[in-house]
Amino acid sequence: xxxxxxxxxxxxxxxxxxxxxxxxxxxxxxxxxxxxxxxxxxxxxxxxxxxxxxxxxxxxxxxxxxxxxxxxxxxxxxxxxxxxxxxxxxxxxxxxxxxxxxxxxxxxxxxxxxxxxxxxxxxxxxxxxxxxxxxxxxxxxxxxxxxxxxxxxxxxxxxxxxxxxxxxxxxxxxxxxxxxxxxxxxxxxxxxxxxxxxxxxxxxxxxxxxxxxxxxxxxxxxxxxxxxxxxxxxxxxxxxxxxxxxxxxxxxxxxxxxxxxxxxxxxxxxxxxxxxxxxxxxxxxxxxxxxxxxxxxxxxxxxxxxxxxxxxxxxxxxxxxxxxxxxxxxxxxxxxxxxxxxxxxxxxxxxxxxxxxxxxxxxxxxxxxxxxxxxxxxxxxxxxxxxxxxxxxxxxxxxxxxxxxxxxxxxxxxxxxxxxxxxxxxxxxxxxx
Amino acid sequence: xxxxxxxxxxxxxxxxxxxxxxxxxxxxxxxxxxxxxxxxxxxxxxxxxxxxxxxxxxxxxxxxxxxxxxxxxxxxxxxxxxxxxxxxxxxxxxxxxxxxxxxxxxxxxxxxxxxxxxxxxxxxxxxxxxxxxxxxxxxxxxxxxxxxxxxxxxxxxxxxxxxxxxxxxxxxxxxxxxxxxxxxxxxxxxxxxxxxxxxxxxxxxxxxxxxxxxxxxxxxxxxxxxxxxxxxxxxxxxxxxxxxxxxxxxxxxxxxxxxxxxxxxxxxxxxxxxxxxxxx
Numbered sequence: 001x002x003x004x005x006x007x008x009x010x011x012x013x014x015x016x017x018x019x020x021x022x023x024x025x026x027x028x029x030x031x032x033x034x035x036x037x038x039x040x041x042x043x044x045x046x047x048x049x050x051x052x053x054x055x056x057x058x059x060x061x062x063x064x065x066x067x068x069x070x071x072x073x074x075x076x077x078x079x080x081x082x083x084x085x086x087x088x089x090x091x092x093x094x095x096x097x098x099x100x101x102x103x104x105x106x107x108x109x110x111x112x113x114x115x116x117x118x119x120x121x122x123x124x125x126x127x128x129x130x131x132x133x134x135x136x137x138x139x140x141x142x143x144x145x146x147x148x149x150x151x152x153x154x155x156x157x158x159x160x161x162x163x164x165x166x167x168x169x170x171x172x173x174x175x176x177x178x179x180x181x182x183x184x185x186x187x188x189x190x191x192x193x194x195x196x197x198x199x200x201x202x203x204x205x206x207x208x209x210x211x212x213x214x215x216x217x218x219x220x221x222x223x224x225x226x227x228x229x230x231x232x233x234x235x236x237x238x239x240x241x242x243x244x245x246x247x248x249x250x251x252x253x254x255x256x257x258x259x260x261x262x263x264x265x266x267x268x269x270x271x272x273x274x275x276x277x278x279x280x281x282x283x284x285x286x287x288x289x290x291x292x293x294x295x296x297x298x299x300x301x302x303x304x305x306x307x308x309x310x311x312x313x314x315x316x317x318x319x320x321x322x323x324x325x326x327x328x329x330x331x332x333x334x335x336x337x338x339x340x341x342x343x344x345x346x347x348x349x350x351x352x353x354x355x356x357x358x359x360x361x362x363x364x365x366x367x368x369x370x371x372x373x374x375x376x377x378x379x380x381x382x383x384x385x386x387x388x389x390x391x392x393x394x395x396x397x398x399x400x401x402x403x404x405x406x407x408x409x410x411x412x413x414x415x416x417x418x419x420x421x422x423x424x425x426x427x428x429x430x431x432x433x
Numbered sequence: 434x435x436x437x438x439x440x441x442x443x444x445x446x447x448x449x450x451x452x453x454x455x456x457x458x459x460x461x462x463x464x465x466x467x468x469x470x471x472x473x474x475x476x477x478x479x480x481x482x483x484x485x486x487x488x489x490x491x492x493x494x495x496x497x498x499x500x501x502x503x504x505x506x507x508x509x510x511x512x513x514x515x516x517x518x519x520x521x522x523x524x525x526x527x528x529x530x531x532x533x534x535x536x537x538x539x540x541x542x543x544x545x546x547x548x549x550x551x552x553x554x555x556x557x558x559x560x561x562x563x564x565x566x567x568x569x570x571x572x573x574x575x576x577x578x579x580x581x582x583x584x585x586x587x588x589x590x591x592x593x594x595x596x597x598x599x600x601x602x603x604x605x606x607x608x609x610x611x612x613x614x615x616x617x618x619x620x621x622x623x624x625x626x627x628x629x630x631x632x633x634x635x636x637x638x639x640x641x642x643x644x645x646x647x648x649x650x651x652x653x654x655x656x657x658x659x660x661x662x663x664x665x666x667x668x669x670x671x672x673x674x675x676x677x678x679x680x681x682x683x684x685x686x687x688x689x690x691x692x693x694x695x696x697x698x699x700x701x702x703x704x705x706x707x708x709x710x711x712x713x
Contacts, residue, residue: 082677084466084677084680085466085677088465088466088467089466091467092466092467092468113467113468115467200660200661201571201657201658201660201661202657202658202659202660202661203654203658253552254567254569254572255550255551255569255571255572256572257569257571257572257573257660257661257662258550258569258571258572258577258657258660258661259550259551259572260546260550263546263550263551266551267551270553272551272553395680396678396679396680399678400674400678400679401659401663401666401671401674401675401678401679402679404658404659404660405660405662405663408660408661408662409662411572411661412574412661412662430679430681431679431680431681
């Protein structure tokens with residue numbers, strides 16, 4: 001190639017690349033500047049009923065009118081698939097939104113990393129306005145040594161459901177304690193019905209929630225009061241002995257070791273499961289004519305007389321990447337005051353965390369939800385029990401490989417309770433530092 | 434001319450080298466997905482090599498890959514031989530046989546879950562009717578391993594069938610004809626003509642399928658998630674879980690590097706075999 005032409009081509013290419021890069025940077029910076037000046041971003045997970053929830057949330061956020069100098073808000077729905085990568089990559093590249101909903105323990109991880117702003121000022125303003133009607137213990141569950149990690153907006157509470165017709169067919173009443181739970185399970189087994197339905201597969205946390213609920217029910221948990229790992233304790237061993245008895249008596253289905261959430265839902269629908277832990281919105285999976293057959297029972301007592309269950313508080317967190325912290329707080333305060341529409345429209349299936357919403361006429365008519373709020377919510381704890389408050393490493397405990405293997409070992413019924421807990425402790429020690 | 438190659442070099446560095454170098458840095462640190470953490474030298478590699486779960490996963494990876502390679506090759510090769518002569522409806526039959534490869538893995542795994550997961554699923558009911566009792570295809574660790582391997586063979590044989598069909602087309606018909614005239618029976622023709630003359634394609638297909646199998650995350654994760662009790666956890670599933678569920682990227686990346694080293698070694702051995710086959 002002729003040197004002059006080559007040189008000209010080289011220059012042209014360089015010029016082209018340089019001009020393109022400059023143009024792209026100008027457009028990007030311009031867009032960012034324009035965007036930053038007009039609105040802040042709100043990321044929202046796909047909660048409750050899915051598409052209908054997202055449509056309702058988008059509409060609600062669209063109706064927000066910022067007061068004074070506060071910025072407007074742009075809504076963006078975020079799928080649950082790969083949620084951890086979505087948030088951590090955004091945090092690493094400092095492209096997190098101003099406000100976001102998210103998984104239960106994500107705020108505790110982010111506050112430890114200095115990625116989100118504590119919600120203390122917002123809570124103080126709610127207190128000042130006299131509108132703090134959060135259910136007992138809910139705000140406390142968000143508290144850390146660094147401040148409130150996030151604002152709660154709803155709660156995934158695990159309660160025991162029964163199918164009344166199946167209990168009637170088996171000729172038994174709802175259980176009140178672990179002993180009667182076994183008796184009811186045995187009676188259900190005789191009519192070929194599962195007495196403790198759960199999904200123990202590796203791609204679901206359903207089984208882990210059930211076992212966590214029972215560990216807490218017996219006053220146990222995976223952590224000690226000082227926050228250190230404490231899987232192998234007497235109360236946990238008792239709980240696993242109880243579960244082992246359920247396995248031996250066929251009250252827990254051995255197939256559950258590989259069950260997905262869909263499998264367990266199908267078994268509930270087909271009448272193969274007669275009893276088990278589930279979310280407070282479990283009945284919403286059923287056709288309307290079958291929903292009255294489902295009932296939430298009162299919490300059952302462990303042999304030591306304890307009650308308890310597990311809950312996951314769905315948070316709303318404020319990221320430090322906001323263009324205006326005041327705008328984030330103003331929006332979040334407004335959102336919390338107006339989110340009752342999700343329950344009025346029936347698109348939220350979790351427990352509301354504010355009394356003003358729990359007292360809505362439409363929710364007052366829901367006997368199962370009222371029972372859950374009155375009897376189960378006050379005895380709930382997070383999977384961080386018995387630690388004083390949740391912490392970031394719980395993200396890995398909830399849904400990690402160690403938890404899945406733990407549940408599957410229980411369902412398999414071949415290993416002793418203490419050994420299963422020792423295996424879990426050893427596995428969790430690698431991820432909880 | 435060097436200048437002309439510059440964009441390609443930059444692209445290659447950005448797309449390939451940067452992630453590999455960054456992964457290498459992660460492998461010697463103890464951080465999470467938000468930060469690198471502290472330098473720990475080769476501790477992550479040491480942890481991996483001394484972790485019983487790593488070796489259990491390595492064992493399953495070998496079993497899964499051997500089944501994937503040789504199971505699918507045997508079926509694929511047999512079908513390719515059957516499909517060599519012309520017969521009515523051959524093309525339709527071929528397309529039907531390709532379906533497991535064509536159908537998205539998400540759909541296939543859901544179908545297999547539907548077929549096997551619950552006591553009311555088709556295969557457990559069939560097994561019970563045939564007198565095998567309660568067969569837990571996914572809930573029993575040994576059965577889950579077998580089921581996952583069969584699933585792998587099922588989705589992989591069409592690839593092998595295509596590879597071997599192409600290889601068989603390369604054999605001149607007169608070679609076979611001459612052997613037949615010389616009195617060679619079908620088994621002898623397969624042993625002394627077809628297998629040697631398709632050896633190159635066979636080795637290539639083995640190398641490719643071995644790589645597909647070792648790196649096959651979707652087949653296992655979508656069907657069993659690596660359970661029950663880690664029985665179907667392969668190294669790639671373990672690496673994924675370590676990074677994205679246990680939030681130990683250093684450990685997970687170290688596993689990936691160990692896998693890469695094993696794969697490169699295996700590929701070199703198979704390529705040497707291929708060269709030998711060529712020379713013969």
